[in-house]
Amino acid sequence: MNKTFTLTIDGQSVDAPQDSTIQQVLESINKPAPLICAHEATTPEGLCRQCVVEVEGWRVLAPSCVTKINEGMVIHTASERVIRSRRTILEMLNASVDLSEAPELQAQMDEFGADRERFPHAKTREQDVKDDNPFFVRDYEKCLMCWRCVQACGDDIQYTYSISVGGRGFESKISTFFDSPMPETSCVFCGNCVAVCPTNALKSKTEFFMEQGLDYDEIRQEKRAEKKKMGGGK
Amino acid sequence: MQEQSFNDFLREIAPQGRTMLLPALLEAQKEFGYISKEMATEIGNALKVPFADISGVIEFYSMLHSEPTAETIIRVCTSPSCSARGGRDVHQQILTELDLLKDGATADGKYFVEEAPCLGLCDKAPSALVDETALGSITPELLLNPQDNVRTEVYAKESVITGRIGEVDPFSLDDYLANEGFLSFPNAVQIGPEKMLDCMADSGILGRGGASFPTKMKWAGAAEAPGEQKYIVCNSDEAEPGTFKDRVILENDPFSVLEGMMIGGYAIGASKGFIYVRGEYPKVQKTFQAAIVSARAKGYLGENILGSSFDFDIELRSGAGAYICGEETALFESIEGKRGFPRLKPPFPTTHGLYQKPTVINNVETFANISLLFRIGVDAYRSYGTEKSSGPWLFSVSGDIAKPGIYEITNPTTLRELLEWAGGVKDGAALQTVLLGGAAGKFVHPDQLDVRLTQEDAHAAGLTLGSGAVVVLSENADLKQTLADLGHFFAHESCGKCYPCQLGTQRQAEILDRNLTGSVIEGDFTRLEDVGWTMTDASLCGLGQTAASAVLSAMEHFPEQFK
Numbered sequence: 001m002n003k004t005f006t007l008t009i010d011g012q013s014v015d016a017p018q019d020s021t022i023q024q025v026l027e028s029i030n031k032p033a034p035l036i037c038a039h040e041a042t043t044p045e046g047l048c049r050q051c052v053v054e055v056e057g058w059r060v061l062a063p064s065c066v067t068k069i070n071e072g073m074v075i076h077t078a079s080e081r082v083i084r085s086r087r088t089i090l091e092m093l094n095a096s097v098d099l100s101e102a103p104e105l106q107a108q109m110d111e112f113g114a115d116r117e118r119f120p121h122a123k124t125r126e127q128d129v130k131d132d133n134p135f136f137v138r139d140y141e142k143c144l145m146c147w148r149c150v151q152a153c154g155d156d157i158q159y160t161y162s163i164s165v166g167g168r169g170f171e172s173k174i175s176t177f178f179d180s181p182m183p184e185t186s187c188v189f190c191g192n193c194v195a196v197c198p199t200n201a202l203k204s205k206t207e208f209f210m211e212q213g214l215d216y217d218e219i220r221q222e223k224r225a226e227k228k229k230m231g232g233g234k
Numbered sequence: 235m236q237e238q239s240f241n242d243f244l245r246e247i248a249p250q251g252r253t254m255l256l257p258a259l260l261e262a263q264k265e266f267g268y269i270s271k272e273m274a275t276e277i278g279n280a281l282k283v284p285f286a287d288i289s290g291v292i293e294f295y296s297m298l299h300s301e302p303t304a305e306t307i308i309r310v311c312t313s314p315s316c317s318a319r320g321g322r323d324v325h326q327q328i329l330t331e332l333d334l335l336k337d338g339a340t341a342d343g344k345y346f347v348e349e350a351p352c353l354g355l356c357d358k359a360p361s362a363l364v365d366e367t368a369l370g371s372i373t374p375e376l377l378l379n380p381q382d383n384v385r386t387e388v389y390a391k392e393s394v395i396t397g398r399i400g401e402v403d404p405f406s407l408d409d410y411l412a413n414e415g416f417l418s419f420p421n422a423v424q425i426g427p428e429k430m431l432d433c434m435a436d437s438g439i440l441g442r443g444g445a446s447f448p449t450k451m452k453w454a455g456a457a458e459a460p461g462e463q464k465y466i467v468c469n470s471d472e473a474e475p476g477t478f479k480d481r482v483i484l485e486n487d488p489f490s491v492l493e494g495m496m497i498g499g500y501a502i503g504a505s506k507g508f509i510y511v512r513g514e515y516p517k518v519q520k521t522f523q524a525a526i527v528s529a530r531a532k533g534y535l536g537e538n539i540l541g542s543s544f545d546f547d548i549e550l551r552s553g554a555g556a557y558i559c560g561e562e563t564a565l566f567e568s569i570e571g572k573r574g575f576p577r578l579k580p581p582f583p584t585t586h587g588l589y590q591k592p593t594v595i596n597n598v599e600t601f602a603n604i605s606l607l608f609r610i611g612v613d614a615y616r617s618y619g620t621e622k623s624s625g626p627w628l629f630s631v632s633g634d635i636a637k638p639g640i641y642e643i644t645n646p647t648t649l650r651e652l653l654e655w656a657g658g659v660k661d662g663a664a665l666q667t668v669l670l671g672g673a674a675g676k677f678v679h680p681d682q683l684d685v686r687l688t689q690e691d692a693h694a695a696g697l698t699l700g701s702g703a704v705v706v707l708s709e710n711a712d713l714k715q716t717l718a719d720l721g722h723f724f725a726h727e728s729c730g731k732c733y734p735c736q737l738g739t740q741r742q743a744e745i746l747d748r749n750l751t752g753s754v755i756e757g758d759f760t761r762l763e764d765v766g767w768t769m770t771d772a773s774l775c776g777l778g779q780t781a782a783s784a785v786l787s788a789m790e791h792f793p794e795q796f797k
Contacts, residue, residue, distance in 0.1 A: 020365070045731075046578050046592045046732070046774060047731060047732050047733060047774075048733045049732055049733055049734050049772040049773070049774070050733070052771070052772045060770070060771055060772070060773075060779060061771045061772050063774075064331075064577055068580075071391070081767070081771050084764060084767060084768060084771075085734065085767075085768045085771050085772040086766045087764075088734075088738075088765060088767075088768040089733050089734060089737070089768060089772065091764075091786075092733070092734075092737035092738060092741050092765070092768075093733065095741070096737060096740075098783075105243060105548070108265055117560050119741055119744075119761070120755065121744065121748075122740075122741060122744060123740060123744065124440065141331065144733075145730070145733075150755070152282075161284030161285075161286055161287065162284075162286055163286050164284070164289060164290035165730070166289055166290045166293040166294075167293050167294075167575065168294055168728070168729060168730050169298075169725055169726065169727070169728035169729065169730045169736055169739060169740070170725060170730070170736055170737065170740035172730030172736060172738065173295070173728070175286070175289055175290065176286055176289070177271075177286050177288065178271045178274070178287035178289055178300065178317070179289075185283070185285070185286065186285070186286075194613070232306035
């Protein structure tokens with residue numbers, strides 16, 4: 001019990017409980033790796049690879065969030081390979097997705113010197129906002145595929161399973177059954193997906209209306225009309 | 235009538251639940267030409283799968299469609315081997331012939347045309363699959379009047395692993411028995427699991443799927459893992475562009491693979507095996523299913539096999555168009571009825587494999603080697619190959635070569651010697667390069683031809699044998715086109731799970747397209763390097779980690795191709 005491993009991080013010797021992940025150790029010495037997909041409420045899937053670090057003797061970089069430590073591990077958190085991967089992931093992401101409402105991603109781009117115009121003429125995920133229910137809108141050109149909404153809708157929080165990862169590769173997307181509007185799915189409008197979204201791709205209807213310049217009374221009227229419509233459809 | 239029989243089928247499989255999702259979707263696709271919302275709803279209700287997940291699964295597999303297709307589906311291969319030999323031209327010609335502007339269905343609902351990734355018919359390039367008929371040397375006329383014309387040539391100086399190919403009737407268990415079949419399983423039973431593992435360690439047998447991992451390590455790990463239920467899985471999702479050896483083994487000598495799986499089951503204590511065959515190999519599926527049926531009928535599968543206390547059965551599962559499902563954990567996910575996403579490792583399959591149970595997963599050629607090993611013994615097995623790459627090795631040779639086909643190498647052979655054996659570059663042209671190891675492999679510079687085709691020599695030369703694909707490109711081949719083909723292949727096949735691969739394969743394809751059309755922009759070379767190394771270093775699985783391998787090797791050997 002309570003056994004520790006000793007590892008070396010950027011030249012510094014660190015002791016840590018042996019069941020720790022690399023990220024837990026990095027947090028303990030105040031050097032957390034940057035994260036995109038991770039959230040405390042959802043299961044880590046190692047998707048974004050932004051938290052990668054270099055472990056001596058390993059062929060590929062290790063994602064800190066899901067990699068358990070070993071005795072004697074020698075870790076570099078800011079090697080050339082690490083920085084290139086982090087910077088390039090951000091540059092490729094920014095070329096595909098609208099990150100204007102993701103302040104954490106903006107800060108990471110500044111930290112790693114990402115060139116916001118690195119990939120000109122790149123295919124983007126530009127598309128129309130899906131506005132099909134009174135509670136939230138889905139603005140998927142802001143979606144960076146962190147899967148948190150699918151996890152929140154499924155086994156991690158709500159057990160409702162109204163959305164899934166669809167498509168493949170760059171065409172991956174969050175989808176409903178045959179692209180049905182949300183009111184036609186099993187969605188219970190719990191709002192957990194909106195709460196875990198990192199980029200405002202999922203946005204509450206109130207916020208959406210406020211951005212369009214509607215005042216409080218107008219918003220109330222709009223929402224009431226929509227709820228009536230939704231109820232009437234059933 | 236159709237719908238009635240489909241409903242009966244659904245009722246029959248319903249108790250098995252989600253694991254039957256892909257079989258149900260494939261059946262619906264076959265019966266109705268697509269999977270309608272109504273049909274998907276019935277499938278979801280029967281198998282108790284959330285509806286959103288069903289759309290997710292349909293959209294993941296390229297052979298499944300949620301919109302009507304047509305009576306006949308024409309899949310034209312545009313992967314490197316076929317593209318280099320005119321596949322793209324025939325694709326364009328058939329579209330024109332059928333009055334189509336792009337891939338899709340004809341107005342009369344008769345034909346549906348689509349580009350396909352490697353169909354494993356590379357030796358007969360350009361190739362296509364029309365419904366379930368494999369076609370080589372295609373023309374638009376042949377596509378409209380399809381007749382199976384694929385007879386892959388097999389070359390061996392001494393036929394060791396290929397001995398039965400062409401000599402036996404693959405549908406006859408008696409033929410297999412008459413040709414030293416089912417000799418290895420009794421040998422294995424006689425020495426028992428512990429000595430079997432020693433025997434495998436002594437043989438030095440390595441996996442033939444591409445990673446060349448010591449097979450004994452997998453088997454010992456699964457044998458030692460706690461748990462009553464364990465599985466043997468045969469990875470027959472051969473989809474590495476330029477590779478077709480598993481198809482040839484399974485179409486011609488299925489029982490050797492079946493026997494290898496039985497031996498595996500006995501060694502690790504598994505009573506159930508799965509063989510996952512890619513959807514693009516319908517002939518393999520028919521042949522192996524027939525082998526399972528006749529093995530059951532004669533008591534080689536089932537309970538108390540050959541009077542022992544060993545029970546073992548095999549179930550065949552079809553893929554549905556996804557290269558990533560050749561990755562072992564993605565393959566498990568697919569059998570479990572999910573999108574074929576690779577899992578995080580650890581844990582490894584030996585302890586947490588199919589249905590999270592201890593599992594041994596090996597490639598087709600590996601199981602055939604297991605059969606061979608327990609038939610001829612360690613010393614005879616070791617008399618082939620080298621100390622570190624023991625046994626016979628199969629290479630799939632295609633592209634601009636005089637005699638494409640399968641080559642069995644039993645003695646150390648250099649790449650130059652292999653090319654000479656295969657008649658040299660087609661039409662006497664000079665060699666430009668060889669793509670060794672498939673799309674996930676590397677381009678070989680003409681200076682490197684004296685490398686011996688063993689794991690140790692390839693590794694020392696900074697190359698990889700991968701799954702044994704040897705794609706030859708002559709001086710007349712357009713390397714920029716091949717590079718763009720590779721870019722499209724990986725962008726099409728990336729599963730989309732991790733960011734470096736999901737985004738990187740798309741960015742790589744865009745840059746390689748610019749390179750092909752002569753519209754390179756300043757900084758593309760370093761942009762391509764950054765994308766490539768980021769995929770290599772940071773991707774979650776082997777697909778992303780090798781998606782830039784060939785491109786980076788071309789940038790090293792042929793930088794002038796990127797101007």
